[in-house]
Amino acid sequence: MTLAEEVLQVALNAPDTLPARLQAAGALPPDVAVEVAQAGFTALDAGDLPRARAAFGAAMLMFSNNDDWPRAITCGVQHAEICKVLATTEDEHSSARDRAVGMRGLARRLRLATQAFNAGVVVADSAWFAGQSAREQRDHEAYGRWLLVTLDDCVDALTLIETDPTGGRARNLISLVGVAVREVQQTPWLDAEQSQADAALRKVALATESFVAPGTHSFTGGASSQTDLELVLAGLSYQWGSPDVARARLTHVAETAHAGGDLTTFIEAVSTLYAGERECYRLTDTLIAVTERFAGAVDDFRSSSRSRAGRLWMAQQLDELSGDMVTDEFTRLVGRDVERAYQAVERFRARTLLDEMTGHVRELEPSLRDRAAALGAAVLHLEAPPTLDDDVGDQIRLVSRLPIGGLTADPERLRTLATLEALHAESDAGFIGTEPIGSLDSVIGRLAPDEAIVTYHIPYDALDPAGTLLIMAITPRGPLTLHLPLHPGEGVGHFIGRIQVDGRQPIDASPLAELIVNTRMSILDNDGDADPRLAELYRILVAPLKEAGLAIRDFRTLFIVPHGILHAVPFAALRTPEGRCLVEDVATVVVPSVSVWEVLREREATAPRRFVGFANPSVTDYEPLPQAELEVAEVRSLLSQLEASVLVGDEASESALRRWSPGADVVHLATHGEFPEADAMNLHRVLLSATEEHDGHVNAEELRSLDLRSAQLVVLSICDGGVYRFGPGDEPYGLLSALLAAGARNVLGPLWAVEDTQTRLLMTTFYRRLLADGPAVALQHAVVDRLRAGAQIRDWAGFVLFGGGMWATA
Known part of the structure; x- marks a missing residue:
């Protein structure tokens, strides 16, 4: 057995006797100490920590006896670190720290900066683990004390980190700083302890600013x-x-x-x-600089996604940036530059539809479309909560944002999305680039003298779906901006926030959402409470504009850009303080964003020449619609100057729609529809007769593939035809957005189920004035006609024109 092996055996079996034996042995050759130290490193590599601890302890004593202090300290630090690793109790970790403190002090006296740094990291690590041991024993006082000691030790080590910035101990120290700071910030402290914690955090802040x-x-x-x-x-x-x-x-x-x-x-x-x-x-300029610096990155990230599901997922992530930034533009920043407020609102909304409408899409090859559709449906699918499977539940879902994957996306859904994105990227298909946002001056320049736009925005807040309302009115004379806090009403003590159960569709709750749901239910039930609720919505949404000097009655057409829960508001029926309905003052048109409105206004408006109508198709499991046939026949007679084609029964098929809709200026669909609560973007569908070629279920994705570039107007005379959900970036899901993407300039549909006879009466008046007045004013007159004829609110208030509103008269 060599001398080094003998020393190591003593260190392992009788460590307390080793100092005396070494002293009695006198000066040993330096190479013996080196051999013992090497044995320590070999044991360390093999994972034999007790043997490594013994070897480093012995080597430290031997090097110190030879006055080889750099090596002695290096071995001492290794010994202390292994003691820390093997420690299981607070006292053992404290003892390891004491050993490392001794090495740190010795290294500093000898001006050995690297060894002092290494020892300092072990000191800090030992303090941290001592605290964790105290925590496991539920000794919270000791745990808090050790946390603060850890921060002090970290500060001490940080002062020397530049001596070995690329080493493993530097990485350990930085990792420890991050973990310890988070623990201190998250730990509840008593008042006296809080001041100590604050002081420790302040020291760490200054140290990291100086040395990292x-x-x-x-x-x-x-x-x-x-x-x-x-x-x-x-x-x-x-x-x-x-x-x-x-x-x-x-x-x-x-x-x-x-x-x-x-x-x-x-x-x-x-x-x-x-x-x-x-x-x-x-200062304001600093916040503006931050916003501008990263505004382009928002578009870059959005452009990086190829699939529609991917774009929506990207918009969902970017929503988190929008809340404070948009709100600031309407408060402290808006007085300096209203253009910035406009850009902020448009940057974070309805951009997927905008890109689709402006040609930033390249179709997948036919052999890949079914697979892509299946992957997209898997990403977008969210089950509806079974506890809300009733009429009230339907209304609550309409005012709830439908996110991709719910409030937290599961890994499997993200993997599916990655597969979908790869499919598009490999085929160089899907969305290509993104459409830039135009200027406010450009919007103003497109408005006719008697037109105005009112765009609403509810800033994103994960905890409060409707805490603030931002309004921008754009008129030919310029813009007007308002920032309104939405305070809970008196006596409102209900939950405010978002709830998701079992990974199903989340439900949003807020006083404004409750008001909208109750208003819709009152209208549908005709319970007598609709009028005061519609008056309250007018007070919230329209009255502030009047108070700011904007007279709605001065305009002929009002384009409304709802946001979030406001998509479910029947704006035409809002009650003025004088008891009139808003529709009696102005024709209303709904658009998903001002940028989309601009694109629609750019589409060529030609005088209608061709009408095609589909009525009462043969649809299994649904009642026939004889009133629909009568409705379309009356429309045909009212449009006698147009080339007209009417298809009813078996002829009103999906195949016929695909054949007859290209080149048609007015397309009228009087049939049934389906509006499922899951896969909202894809499975909203129009039902037509089936043929050998097509099943008659024309869902939103299929509508997107139609050629409706000639369509000045598509009428969905279908129960719930104008219903749509909204998702990330306030993107509209459903039939309306699909028809706009297919090329339609305007779409008319009801916000709820409508009675056949009342629909026919309204449509008759609408079409009687359509060619002369255009769809916006024609719908206003038809609605007011039914209102003044004594029809119930539900029979006229739900019909909404969605689109650009312009119309070229013959």
């Missing part, structure tokens, strides 16, 4: 740990140190994430950056 520069990748092990560190350190700097350093850290993270296509990290960084800049009361 923004974007210092060498201190971490990879992009993920770098991002986590920068986010934690930026938060510290915003609260306790320099906001400029925080901004530099987050800007670096956001730009790196943008370049690498990492949307999740980008959103977290920019959201944290913007919130931090707001909280430290930055």
Whole structure:
């Protein structure tokens, strides 16, 4: 047995006797100490920690006896670190820390900076694990004390991190800083302890600002740990140190994430950056600079998705950026630049439909379409809650945002989405690029003197679906902006927020949503409470415009851009304080966004020449619609100057729709429809007669493939034909958006189920005035005619014109 092996055996079996034996042995050759130390490293590599601990302890004593202090300290630090790893109790971790503290002090006295740093990291690590042991024993006082000791130890080590910035201990220290800071921030402290915690966090903030520069990748092990560190350190700097350093850290993270296509990290960084800049009361120009710096990245990320489901998923992630940014443009920023407020609203809404309408789509080859449709349906599918399987539940779902995957997307859904995206990318198909947003001046220039646009926006807030209302009115004379908090009404004590159960469709709850649901139910039930509720909606949505000096009655046509839960509002029926309905003052048209309205206005308006109508098709499991045949016959007679084709019964088929709709200026569908609560984007469908070629179930995706570029108007004389859900980016799902994407300029449909005879009477008046007045004014006259004839609100208020509103008269 060699001398080194003898020393190691003593260190393993009788460590307490080793110092005396070494002293009695006198000076040993230096190579013996080296051999013992090497045995320690060999045992460490083999995972034999007790043997490694013994070897390093013995080597430390031997090197110190030889006055080889650098090696002695190196072995002492290794010994202390192994003691830390083997420790299982608070006392054992504390003892390991004491050993490392001794090595740190010795290294500093000898001006051995690297060894002092290494020892300091072990000191901090030991303090952390001592605290974790105390926590496991439910000794919360000791746990809190050790947390603060850990932060102090981290600060001490950070002062020397530059001595070994690429080493493993530097990475360990930075990781520990991030974890410890989060623990301290999340731990509840008593008042006296809170001041100590604040002081410790302040020290860490100043130390990291001094010794860990923004974007210092060498201190971490990879992009993920770098991002986590920068986010934690930026938060510290915003609260306790320099906001400029925080901004530099987050800007670096956001730009790196943008370049690498990492949307999740980008959103977290920019959201944290913007919130931090707001909280430290930055000047308006600074907030504007942050917004402008990353505005282009929003479009870049949106453009990176090829499938519709992918674009919607991307919009959902970007929604998280929109809340504070859009709100600020309507408050502190709007007085300086209204154009910015307009751009902020349009940037985060209805962009998928806009891109589709402007030709930023390349079709998949036919052999891949069925697979792509199946993948898309799997991504978009959300079961409806069974507890809301009634009329009230239907209305509640209409005012609830339908996200992709619910409130938290499961990994399987994301894998399916990745497969769908790869399918489009490999085929170089799907969405290509994105349409830029036009200017406010361009919108104003397209308005006729008697037209106005009112666009609403409810800023995204994961905790409150309707806490703030932003309104922008655009008239030929210029814009008007309003920022209105939506305070709960008196006595309202219901839950406010979003609920999801068992991964099914989430339900949104807010006082405004409750008012809208109750209003719709009162209209449908004719229970007498509709009028006061419609008056209250007018007070919230329209009266502020009048108070700001905008007289709605001065205009002939009002284009309304609803947002979120406001899609379910029957705007035409809102009651003025004088008791009139809004439709008596102005013709109303609904559009999904101002940008979409601009595209619709650009579409060529030609005088209608050809009408095609479909009525009472042969549909299994549904009652015949004889009134629909009468309705279409009357329409044909009213449009006698047009070339007309009417198909009824078996002839009113999907095959006929595909054959007759191209080139038609007015398409009228008087039939049944289906509006399922799952797969809302795809499975809303028009029902027509089946043929050998087609099943007669024309869903939204199939409508998108029709050629409706000649269609100045498509009429959905179908129960719930104008019903649609809304999703991320306020994107509309359903028949209306599909018809606009197919090329239609205007679409008319009801917001709820309508009675056949009342529908026929309204349609007769509508078509009598259509060619002379255009769809917006013709619908206004038809609705007012039914209103003044004493018809119930439900028989006329639900008919909505959706689109550009313009009409070329003969």
